[in-house]
Amino acid sequence: MKSILDVRPQLHDAIWDVAEVAGYLWEKGWAERNGGNITVNITEYVDDFMRSMPAICEPRAIGTTLPHLKDTWFYCKGTQKRMRDLANAPMQNGSIIRITDDCAHYEIVADHPVAPTSELPSHLSVHNYLLAKGSPYRASLHTHPIELVAMTHCRKFMEKDVATKLLWSMIPETKAFCPRGLGMVPYLMPSGVELAEATIKAIDDDYDVVMWEKHGVFAVDTDIMSAFDQVDVLNKAALIYIASKNMGFEPEGMSDAQMKELSDTFGLPK
Ligand code: 13P
Ligand code: ZN
Numbered sequence: 261m262k263s264i265l266d267v268r269p270q271l272h273d274a275i276w277d278v279a280e281v282a283g284y285l286w287e288k289g290w291a292e293r294n295g296g297n298i299t300v301n302i303t304e305y306v307d308d309f310m311r312s313m314p315a316i317c318e319p320r321a322i323g324t325t326l327p328h329l330k331d332t333w334f335y336c337k338g339t340q341k342r343m344r345d346l347a348n349a350p351m352q353n354g355s356i357i358r359i360t361d362d363c364a365h366y367e368i369v370a371d372h373p374v375a376p377t378s379e380l381p382s383h384l385s386v387h388n389y390l391l392a393k394g395s396p397y398r399a400s401l402h403t404h405p406i407e408l409v410a411m412t413h414c415r416k417f418m419e420k421d422v423a424t425k426l427l428w429s430m431i432p433e434t435k436a437f438c439p440r441g442l443g444m445v446p447y448l449m450p451s452g453v454e455l456a457e458a459t460i461k462a463i464d465d466d467y468d469v470v471m472w473e474k475h476g477v478f479a480v481d482t483d484i485m486s487a488f489d490q491v492d493v494l495n496k497a498a499l500i501y502i503a504s505k506n507m508g509f510e511p512e513g514m515s516d517a518q519m520k521e522l523s524d525t526f527g528l529p530k
Pocket of ligand 1: 294296297338340341376377378379402450451
């Protein structure tokens, strides 16, 4: 079976990075059933032949108009598709779409008419926001990390930067590799434009990773591996917190002075 990836090594590698991350999400227990979704802006890999390819479905509405997505292309996980299946067959469990000229619809171009994730409004709205800002970020990841989601069931941790400060203080790597911390988005219905707008608002408040209350995490970065790493270091910190609690004590956490020293030494943004 021929694939659009066959003669495009860079596109092939970008999509197989998504497959690799999908495997990690499953192994970590963050991707029950069809849980989670990934989109990657692949416009830089698009050639003239791809541009001439006919769509394999009718244009479908995004649900919102996103002017900065003109002439952009994305790889998207398919809705209802499993990360553990995507890990072995990314083009059977996801598809390549292009945004139509009105910036309000998309069409599937390859390899199969796999309908994109139900969280497409959030993903595409965030990509639109990133392009408008001139950001180099091209990947977005939504997943259901157990311990981070558990923390959003506690009012205290939903307050601005309470969870960030706690998680950063568990182990120096968390602040170093998730330097903007963890934004919080109060509960909203999955898949909607409202959730998309709230996600952008949280990212605009200067976070790369935000929590959707009682649901999951949404992370953006230059590439999918880096987006995964940010979530991974945060969830590791949550596990250290829980391990301390399970040992019967409240963890001391690094001091403010120790965290400031980290920021000064490594030039961290916060
Ligand atoms: P999809 O299968 O549509 O990607 O949905 C999974 C999910 O996690 C929704 O929030
Ligand atoms: Zn979800």
